Amino acid sequence: MTKLSPLSVPYRVLQRGGSILFAVLFAVASGASAIPFVGVAGPLVFVGLAGVLVLLVVAYEVAYYERYEYELTTDTFDIRSGVFARRNREIPLRRIQNVDIRRNVVQRVIGIAAVDFETAGGSETEAAIRFVSFEEAKRLQAEIARLKRDESRPTEEDTPAAELFALSTKELALVGALSFDFRVPGALFVLASGSVPLLTSLVPDGGGLPVLFGVVLVLFLGVVLFSWAAGAVVAIVNYYGFGLRRVGDELQYERGLLQRYDGSIPVDKVQTLTIEDNPLKRYFGYATLYIETAGYAPGQGDSPGSQAAVPLATRARVERLANDIESFGSPAFDRPPRRVRRRYAARYLIALAAVTGVLFGVDAVLPGSIPWFAAVGLLPFVPVAAHYKWKHRGVWLGPNHVVTRNGVLKRQVKIVPYYRIQTIIDTRTIFQRRWDLATVTADTAGSLSLVQQDAAAVDVDAGEADRLRTALDSRLLTALAERRQTHRRRPSPGAWEPEPDRGAEPASATDEAVTDSDDGSGGSDDEEASGGSSDKEASGGGSDKEASGGGDDEEASGGGDDEEASGGGSDKEASGGGDGADAVEDAESSDADAVEDDSDD
Amino acid sequence: VEVDRVNRLHPRVQVVWIGRALLLAAVIGAVVTAVDRLAFSLPSPVVPGVVAGLALLGVGHAILRYRNWGYEVREDSLYLERGVLTQVRTVVPFVRIQHVDSSRGPVQRLLGLANVVVYTAGSRGADVSVPGLTPDGADDLRERLRRLAIRAESEDAV
Numbered sequence: 192m193t194k195l196s197p198l199s200v201p202y203r204v205l206q207r208g209g210s211i212l213f214a215v216l217f218a219v220a221s222g223a224s225a226i227p228f229v230g231v232a233g234p235l236v237f238v239g240l241a242g243v244l245v246l247l248v249v250a251y252e253v254a255y256y257e258r259y260e261y262e263l264t265t266d267t268f269d270i271r272s273g274v275f276a277r278r279n280r281e282i283p284l285r286r287i288q289n290v291d292i293r294r295n296v297v298q299r300v301i302g303i304a305a306v307d308f309e310t311a312g313g314s315e316t317e318a319a320i321r322f323v324s325f326e327e328a329k330r331l332q333a334e335i336a337r338l339k340r341d342e343s344r345p346t347e348e349d350t351p352a353a354e355l356f357a358l359s360t361k362e363l364a365l366v367g368a369l370s371f372d373f374r375v376p377g378a379l380f381v382l383a384s385g386s387v388p389l390l391t392s393l394v395p396d397g398g399g400l401p402v403l404f405g406v407v408l409v410l411f412l413g414v415v416l417f418s419w420a421a422g423a424v425v426a427i428v429n430y431y432g433f434g435l436r437r438v439g440d441e442l443q444y445e446r447g448l449l450q451r452y453d454g455s456i457p458v459d460k461v462q463t464l465t466i467e468d469n470p471l472k473r474y475f476g477y478a479t480l481y482i483e484t485a486g487y488a489p490g491q492g493d494s495p496g497s498q499a500a501v502p503l504a505t506r507a508r509v510e511r512l513a514n515d516i517e518s519f520g521s522p523a524f525d526r527p528p529r530r531v532r533r534r535y536a537a538r539y540l541i542a543l544a545a546v547t548g549v550l551f552g553v554d555a556v557l558p559g560s561i562p563w564f565a566a567v568g569l570l571p572f573v574p575v576a577a578h579y580k581w582k583h584r585g586v587w588l589g590p591n592h593v594v595t596r597n598g599v600l601k602r603q604v605k606i607v608p609y610y611r612i613q614t615i616i617d618t619r620t621i622f623q624r625r626w627d628l629a630t631v632t633a634d635t636a637g638s639l640s641l642v643q644q645d646a647a648a649v650d651v652d653a654g655e656a657d658r659l660r661t662a663l664d665s666r667l668l669t670a671l672a673e674r675r676q677t678h679r680r681r682p683s684p685g686a687w688e689p690e691p692d693r694g695a696e697p698a699s700a701t702d703e704a705v706t707d708s709d710d711g712s713g714g715s716d717d718e719e720a721s722g723g724s725s726d727k728e729a730s731g732g733g734s735d736k737e738a739s740g741g742g743d744d745e746e747a748s749g750g751g752d753d754e755e756a757s758g759g760g761s762d763k764e765a766s767g768g769g770d771g772a773d774a775v776e777d778a779e780s781s782d783a784d785a786v787e788d789d790s791d792d
Numbered sequence: 793v794e795v796d797r798v799n800r801l802h803p804r805v806q807v808v809w810i811g812r813a814l815l816l817a818a819v820i821g822a823v824v825t826a827v828d829r830l831a832f833s834l835p836s837p838v839v840p841g842v843v844a845g846l847a848l849l850g851v852g853h854a855i856l857r858y859r860n861w862g863y864e865v866r867e868d869s870l871y872l873e874r875g876v877l878t879q880v881r882t883v884v885p886f887v888r889i890q891h892v893d894s895s896r897g898p899v900q901r902l903l904g905l906a907n908v909v910v911y912t913a914g915s916r917g918a919d920v921s922v923p924g925l926t927p928d929g930a931d932d933l934r935e936r937l938r939r940l941a942i943r944a945e946s947e948d949a950v
Contacts, residue, residue, distance in 0.1 A: 613888050613914030617881040624879070634914035664883045668868050671887060 192260035192271070196303050199322040203252045211244065261320065263334055268308065270318055282317055284339050286310045288460050288484055290332045292453035294325060299451060304328040332455055336441045339457075355442070356501055356512060358433035366430055366503045367423035369471060430502045435512075442482070442516070444500065456500070460484040462635045463646065464513050464606040468506070473602070478509040482516070483635075519592040519606050524585025527628070527650040531584075534626050534650070535577035543569060586631075586648035588662060591670065593633055595646045605646035609670035611635045615663045617656050629656035633663055798862040798873075804903050805924025806858045811899070813850020817843050863922050868944065870910060870937065872920060884920055886944035888912045892937045894930040906930035910937060 251274060259272045267281045289309040298304060303322040310317045323331070358366070431448035442456040465481040472478055482500040501509060514520070543566050550563035576599075585596040593612075596604045616632040623629060632647040648659060821843035828834045856876045864871040870884040893909040900906060906927045910920045925933060 612885075613912045614885075614920070615883040617883075618875075618878055619880075620878045634912075636913040660881065660883055664869055664885060667885055668887070 192262045195256055195259050196322055196324045198301050198303050200252050200256045204249055208248050284335055287335060288457055290335055290455050292328045294451045296449050340439050353437045355437050356435040362503050367427045370422035370426035456482055462611050464517055466509055466604040468602050469600055476506050477503050478506045479503055480509045480513055517606055519589050522587040522594040524587045524596055526585050528652050531650045532577045532581045535580045536573050539573045539576055584649055595648055597649055607633050607635055607646045609666040610674055612667045615660055617660050627653045629653050631656050631659045798864045801861050801924030802926055806854055807903060808899055809854035810851050813854050814847055817846035817850055820846055882920055884910055886940045889941040892934045894934040908933045
């Protein structure tokens with residue numbers, strides 16, 4: 192059993208003491224007269240009480256430190272903690288998806304770090320260690336990655352870390368320059384709404400409408416500039432010193448100027464890749480890459496909106512990198528039928544008409560006149576906008592992936608391996624039916640999809656949609672079957688099992704079957720077997736790093752993932768109920784197995 | 793491998809949906825009446841008109857909904873089609889089924905109906921529900937999907 196870093200005691204004391212002090216000061220400041228000890232002895236009593244409080248905090252933190260132990264075994268990570276209520280927790284290593292290390296400025300100075308363990312689908316962090324030394328944190332991260340990989344082949348030599356991407360200073364400056372923080376205008380608006388008199392006082396009296404417009408324009412420009420500056424600062428603080436490495440089956444990233452993040456993304460848990468750009472980035476030939484794993488996107492909790500795996504790089508580089516992770520090739524998109532452009536044009540015309548109507552109404556109600564017909568000036572842009580909207584849509588069925596493309600101002604190319612597809616949804620609104628169109632969505636178990644768009648072929652021809660639906664369904668099944676074949680036929684190099692054994696022996700074949708069966712019917716009886724056999728899957732995942740670059744590489748790389756995906760689903764439900772520990776035990780019965788093993792010990 | 797043609801729901805499910813629509817119309821009617829009495833009086837045909845219109849729309853929607861609902865247990869997947877204004881067709885491959893529930897609410901018990909809910913790990917079509925089955929039919933469908941889900945995996949792997 193290992194303990195936390197001794198330095199965590201003073202740090203935690205100061206942290207907790209600081210918040211208590213703040214609360215006390217706040218209480219004193221808000222209701223000083225109500226405090227009993229204001230007499231001559233007042234200060235003495237106060238100092239005495241404060242002393243007792245400090246002692247209590249120190250005692251608690253020392254006890255916390257003394258009572259907190261963790262241990263990394265070959266297949267679980269165990270934590271024993273708690274001063275008053277004791278808690279023993281075992282997390283099976285194969286369930287750990289991400290190990291995130293965080294250090295703020297103070298922690299960096301004294302050399303400690305916070306470590307978070309994330310499992311699939313859990314909305315909350317599975318285990319949070321506060322705090323160990325940074326070296327120990329890195330050791331844990333590396334060891335967990337190694338143990339997950341080496342469960343089935345202990346003698347494998349460690350692969351050297353391959354640098355995939357490093358953000359140059361120029362690119363960092365570009366990230367900053369291209370970032371707008373839209374939260375800033377929102378906050379400003381809230382603030383400003385409370386001070387309307389102040390704002391109106393800014394408007395010179397008797398100036399009339401032109402002056403009002405001028406003031407509004409200046410305010411608007413100010414807000415834009417401010418949010419741009421804020422966005423730049425946030426982006427630079429977030430992405431300073433960004434680097435992405437591939438270590439075995441994991442991607443490791445680090446970033447951050449003040450708060451430093453070191454995180455890992457297991458490649459075989461990747462559900463969807465998204466390449467995103469906007470007209471500016473397109474013009475200069477840049478793009479952003481997002482990586483989505485089941486139930487969790489790295490950096491989620493800390494800075495929403497910046498889960499980018501690669502914040503900015505040249506398009507070619509982003510595509511190469513994405514191909515490194517999922518070799519999908521270079522998509523040749525099929526655009527929707529041309530009649531879709533007329534539909535979009537009609538849609539924009541209706542929107543223009545609505546805006547004009549509203550402005551006309553305002554004009555009629557308010558005294559004075561505003562140029563309500565101004566929106567009509569946008570008329571020539573309607574066909575252009577419709578054309579571009581059509582032009583940037585597309586879908587491509589690759590050999591192993593379905594790739595979709597949507598959006599003009601925020602164009603997203605989504606890459607989904609067939610074997611990641613969960614359900615296929617074909618929707619036709621009443622308006623789409625008029626044009627004989629449909630939208631086909633490939634739903635995955637990703638997490639970003641809850642807020643963002645799933646990979647969807649929007650406004651394809653109805654007949655084409657029928658074809659897509661069946662094609663996606665059958666390709667999913669073929670891909671799954673192929674993956675199982677690959678797993679059996681191509682055992683990982685360096686596996687201790689001799690090759691013929693795995694291919695021929697019926698026992699191992701059923702073993703594999705049971706493993707794979709975990710990906711579908713999470714709820715039912717075959718769950719127990721999955722605990723043991725998914726180790727083999729891990730080895731399947733391991734094998735692809737030798738074969739990396741090969742065509743069917745990504746098929747192997749997916750080992751063990753579906754099971755995670757399904758785990759994600761059941762986790763989501765379970766974590767809604769009890770606390771974290773319950774979620775770990777209840778959500779997956781194979782986890783419960785691990786817990787049972789524990790109690791036998 | 794047996795392959796079904798598109799199955800229809802039990803016609804009695806229309807009773808549930810029509811009842812729900814009428815209830816909604818009644819609630820909105822009550823609100824409009826309250827506004828009429830307490831706040832400002834509306835022209836006399838408005839309240840009955842609103843209620844009748846909503847009821848008519850609701851009943852029409854329920855009937856169309858029944859007509860458009862269909863499910864099919866295919867060779868490798870469960871296929872559903874439904875929707876009045878927006879028609880949705882969902883393909884749920886058996887390998888993706890996590891678990892299957894059959895459930896009966898109080899109204900459904902009264903009418904002798906049951907639901908089957910199919911869960912996947914997907915973020916959006918995470919639960920697909922087939923309403924308007926007979927209790928036996930629901931249990932059969934549940935069992936059948938469960939077996940197919942288990943078999944889909946072992947069969948593929950062999």
